[in-house]
Amino acid sequence: MINADPSINIAVPKLPQEIEGLKEISLNLWWTWNARGRNLFKLLNPYLWKETRHNPIAMLKSMSQKELNEASKNELFMREYEYVYKTFTTYMNDKNVYADEPLPIAYFCAEYGLHHSVPIYSGGLGFLAGDILKESSDMGLPMVGIGFMYPQGYVRQVIGTDGWQNGAQEPIEKDVAPIERVLDKDEQHFTIKVPFIDPPIFASVWKINVGRVTLYLLDTDIEKNDPWDRQISSRLYTSDINQRLRQQIVLGIGGYRVLEELGIEYSILHLNEGHPAFALFERVRSFMQDGGLSLDDAVAKVKQTSVFTTHTPLQAATDVYNFEMITAAFKDYWEALGMSKEEFMSFGINPDKQSEGFNMTVFGLNMCDNRNAVSKKHCEVATNIWSHVLPASQENKPAMDYVTNGVHVPTWLGDELSDIIDTSVGESWKLLQDSEACWSFVNEISNKKLWKISQNAKVLMVNYIRDRVRVKYAKEGIDPVVAMAEGVLLDPDVLTIGFARRMAEYKRPDLILTDIERLEKIITNRDRPVQIIFAGKAHPADIAGKKILQHIFKTAQESRFGGRIAFVEDYGENVAKYLLHGVDVWLNNPQIPMEACGTSGMKASLNGTLHLSSLDGWWPEGYNGENGWAFGDEPSNTKEDSEALYDLIEKEIVPLYYDTDNSGVPTQWIEKMKAAMTSVTPAFSARRMMKDYLSKFYIPISMDLQKK
Template sequence: SMEFGIHESLPIYSGGLGILAGDLLKSASDRGVPLVGLGLLYRESYFTQFISHHGHQQSVYLHNNFSDLPLLPVLNGEGKPLTLQVAFDHQTIAIRVWKVEVGRVQLYLLDTDFSENSDSERKITARLYVEDRDFRLIQEMLLGIGGVKVLEALGIRPVVWHLNESHCAMANFERMRDLLQKGLPLPEALETIRQSTLFTIHTPVAAGTEVFDIPRIERFLKGYLQSLNIPSEEFFRLGQDSQHPDPNAFNMSILSFRTSGYANAVSQLHGEVSRRIWHSLWPDRPVEQVPIGHITNGVHVRTWMASVLKDLLDEYLGMEWRYHLTDIEFWKGISKIPDEVLWKIHYELKFRMIEEVRKILVRQYERNDESPEMIAKARRILNPEVLTLGFARRFTPYKRATLLFRNREWLKFILSREDMPVQIIFAGKAHPADQVGKLLIQTIYQESRTPEFEGKIVFVENYDMALAKILISGVDVWLNLPRRPMEASGTSGMKAAINGVLHCSILDGWWREAYDGTNGWAVGEDRDYYNETEQDMVDSESLYRLLQDELVPLYYRRDERGIPVEWVAKMKRSMESLIPRFSTCRMLEQYVNEYYIKIMKQKK
C-alpha cells in the first residue's frame, strides 16, 4: 500500500486508504493471520495544517527524524542496514529497509533518503502523494519493483499478493518480468501472476484512477521493458483502454485488473458501480457478471473505541468481548448497559472533546494574532449541553462539506432555536494541490465567523488520527454528505458508531447496507441522480427536514432524570448492529475465506 495509518506517531498516511491498511494489519495480528505489509517511509510527514485568520489552509511539511519513530532498520547478515539497488533507466537507486512491528505482523518500509543516493534520488521518498508526475511514477515503481526485491532479499515468498489500490501495480510488472526472463511465454507468465493476486480498488470513478503517459513510462523503464523479451507494445496493452481518447494513456487500475486474477470493491454499492465502470475490460460478459466482487471495509475496534467505553464493555459484557467482534448475538448484550451509565460516559467524552477543541482554537487564534476578545470567546466556545454534529474528513468537492449551507436561513433556524440549539464541528484537510478543496475549507471557516453562525459552527485545524479519536467519540451525530455514488465505502462513520455516536448520512458506501431504519438516519433517497443540482436540492432539503423535525427534537426529549431515553436506545441499537458487521476483524475473515484460501488452494 502507498500509505499505512498505524498511529499518529508514524505520520506516513493521509486518510482513509492508509488508515484502512493499518487497521487490517492490526486485525491480522489479533487473529494470527500470517500477513506482511509493504510500503514507503516518507521523510516528511503528510502536511500539518494551519488555518490563517482568513481561513486559508497553510500546508507545512515537518521533517521526520527516523530515530524518533517507532521503527527499526532491517539489518543484513553482517549486522549493517539492509540496502538494495533498483535500476531504472540511466540510474540505479539505492533503497533502505525499515521494519515496524504491528503486534505480531511486520510492516516493511522503503526509503531512499540516505547518502548512497544523489540529492534528487533522496527526495523520491520525501512526501506522500507528490504532485510531480515523474516523482509520482518513480515512487510507484519503487514501491512495486523495489518491494518485490525486498521480499526476495528477506526470504519472504508470499503465496497471496494483495494490492491495496493501483499504486502497487508495478509489483505485478516485476513479478511478471522475472517469469519472462526465465523463459515463460507472456500468456503463461501472466496467468501465473494472476492466480496469486488480489486487487482491491477504492476508486469510485474511472476519472480518479492513476494514469501516466506511455512516453514517461518508457523513459524510466526502458531497460526493464527491453528485458521482458517481448515487444513493449504487448506490455503497454495491459494498461490501455481501447475506448480512451488518448492512445498514450497507461492506466494503473487497468494494469492491476489485467494482471490480477481476483478483484474486489469496498462496499456493495461500490461493487455495483465498479462493475459498470470497468465493464469494457470484459465486453463479452453481462455487467452483473463482471468479475469484481466486494468486501465492505471495516475499522479496528480496539484502536478507535474510547478507553472508557472499552472499560464499560469489560464491566457489562466481560473482557471476552474482544474475541466476539463478529458475533451478532453477543452484541445484543449492549442492552444490559443502563441508560444513565452510557449517557454519563458519552457526556464525559463530549466534555473532553470540547475542552480539546477550545485548546486548539486558542492556539490557532493566538498564532493568528486575533483580538483578546476572540481568544476569550475561544476559551468558552461550544456547550456540552447542546446537540453537537461532527463533519470531519478530507475536503474535496464530492464530500459536499458546504451542502449544509445551501439554505442558510433554514440552517440558521435549525441551529438557533432557543429550546433546541445545535452546534457543528468541522475538521479536515484538502490536498495542497486541490484548490477547490482549500476553497471549501475557507468558505466554512468564514461562515463560522459570521454573526449568524459564530459560536455555533467551528472549524478545527490539523485533522489527524489523534484528533479523529477525540471527535468520533465526542460528538452526538456524525454527518456524511457525499455525492452518491462517489463514496466507495467510508469508515469515519463506523469509527463514530462503535463509540455510540449516531450516524446521519447519504445512502452511499457502507451506510447503504448498514442503515436499517433504527440505527441512525438516512439523508436523501436510495437512488442515483443524473442532475447534480437536483441531487443537491433533494439531499439538502431532506437533511434540513430530518434535523428540524426528527433528529434535533429526539435529542432534547428527556425523562425526569434528564436522560434522552429514546436517543440512548438508538445509540445502543447502533452499537449492537454495527460493531459486529463493520470491524476489520469481519473484513479480514472475508478476505481470508473468500480470496486468500481460494488462492492458496489454487496454487497448490
C-alpha cells in the same frame, strides 16, 4: 539473503533491568489498540504522556534516569507493568491461526494510518491499510506490509485568519518514532538497489512492528542517491507526474525486491489501489527467472495469485502516464521479460481511451484475476465504469467482487466503552467482535450509564478543542474571532453534529450551509440549540476544496452563530478519535454515487454516535431505519438534499435528543445509539472484513496452489 530480524532503534534510552520490556512494547504499535498498554505509559508519567502526544518513545527519552529507576521500584507501577508485559508477550507468541502454507500475503499500499507518531498517511486509504495490518495481527493471519517511509511526513494544516488553508511540513522524527532500521549481515542499514533503473536508485529499509505483522518502509532519502532521487519518497502523492511515476516504480518494483532480499516468501500479492501495481511485473520476472516459467505461464500465475482492491468510483481519478514516460522507464525492463513494447503497454491501456497512456488501475484489473470493490454499492459502480476492461463473469466468480471495508474495533472504540465491555463479557469479546450475539449485551447497559459515557466523551472532546486553541493563542496570539471559529465557545451540553472528512467538492462539506438563514434558526434556538464541528484537509492542489474550507471557516467567524460553528485545524488520527467519541451525530453527505465506502461513520456508530448520511458507500448496507438517518436520491440534488437534511435535524434529530426523562436522560435517543452499536459494529468490523478476504480470495487462491 538478508536476515529480516536484525534491526535497531537508538531512540529508546537504557532502561533499568526490571522494566526493560518497556522498550519492546514501545517499539510495537500493539500498545496503540490496547488500553492497558496505553495506560501503562500514562501511569509512568501523566504529564509527559500528554506533552509528547502519546508517544512512548519520546516520553521515555524525556525521562531522567532517576525517574526510570524510581518507576522500577514503584509497587503500583510494577504490578501493572508485569501484567501488561505478560499480556504482550503472550499475544506475540500465540501460534498463528492461519499458519499453513501457501497462505502468506504480501500487502502493498502507498500509505498506512497507524498512529500519529508515524505520519505516513493521508486519509481513509491509509487508515484502512493500517486496520488491515492490525486485524491480521489479531487473527494470526500471516501478512507482511510494504510501503514508504516519507521522511518529510505530510503537510500539516494551518488555517490563516482569512480561512485559507496553508501548509507546514511535519517531518518524521525518526529518533522518537516507533521505527527501526533493518540491518544487513554486516550490521549496516539494509539498502536495496531498485532493479532496471538507470541511473541507479537506492532505498534504505525500515520496519514498524504492528503486533505480529511487520511493515517494511522504503526510504530514498540517502546519500547514495542524487538529490532528485532522494526526493522520490519524501512525501505522499507528489503532484509532479514524473516524480510520481518514479515513486510508484520504487514502491512496486523496489518493494518486491525488498521481500526477495530479505528472504520473505509469500504466495499471495494484495495491492491496495494502483499505486504499487508495478510489483505485478516484478513478480512476473521472478516467476520467469527463479521459477523457470515461460512468459505466458508467469503472467497466468501472477493473475491467479494476486488481489487488486480498487477504491475509486471514477475513471478520471486514476493514475495515467503517457507512453513516452513509460518507454523511458521500462524499455530495458520489457526486453528482460521477453516482451515487445506493444505487449507491455497492452496491460495498462484503457480500451475506451487508448491514446491516453498507461493506466495503473487498468493494469491492476488486467493483471489480477481477483478484484474487489470496497462496498456493495461501489461494486456496482466500479463494474459499470470498468465494464470494457473486465472479463465476463464466470459461474462461481464475478469479474468484480466486493469486500465492504471494516474498522479495527479495538483501535476506534472509546476507552470507557471498552472498559464496560471488558467488565460485562470479559476480554474475550475481541475474539467474537464480528458476532451479533457478542454485541447484544449493549442492550443490557443502563440508559443512564450509556448516556454518562457519551457525555463524558463530549466533555473530553470540547476540553481538547479548547486546549488546542489555548496553546495556539499562547504561541501566536491569535485574533479572538479566529479563536471562536476554532471552537473556544463550544458547549458540551448542546446537541453536536460533526463533519470530519477530506474537504473535496464531491463530499459536499458545506451542504449544511446551503440555507444560512434556516441554519441560523436551528443553531440559535434558545431551548434546543445545535452546534456543528467541522474538520478535514483539502488536498494541497485542490483549490475548489480550499475554497469550500474557507467558506466554512468564515461562516464560523460570524458572530450571529455565537461560536456554535467551529472548524478544528489539522485533522488527523488523534483529533478524529475525540470527534468520533464526542459528537452526537456524524454527518456524511457525498454526491451519490461518488463515495466508494467511507469508514468514519462505522467508527462513529460503534461508539454510539449516530450516522446521518446520504445513501452512498457503506451506508446502504448499514442503514436499517433504526440505527441513524438517511437522505438523498441518485443522482444527488444539492437543493433537495439540503432541505431533507434540515428537515431531519429540525423534525427528528433535535426533538429526539432533547426529549429527556425526569433524570435528564433522552431514552429514545439512547435506544437509537444501542441500535447503531449492535447493528454496525459486528457487520462493519475489520474482523468481518478480513474473514471476507479469506473466504473470497485468500483461501481459494491457497487451495488452488495446493492442488498444483
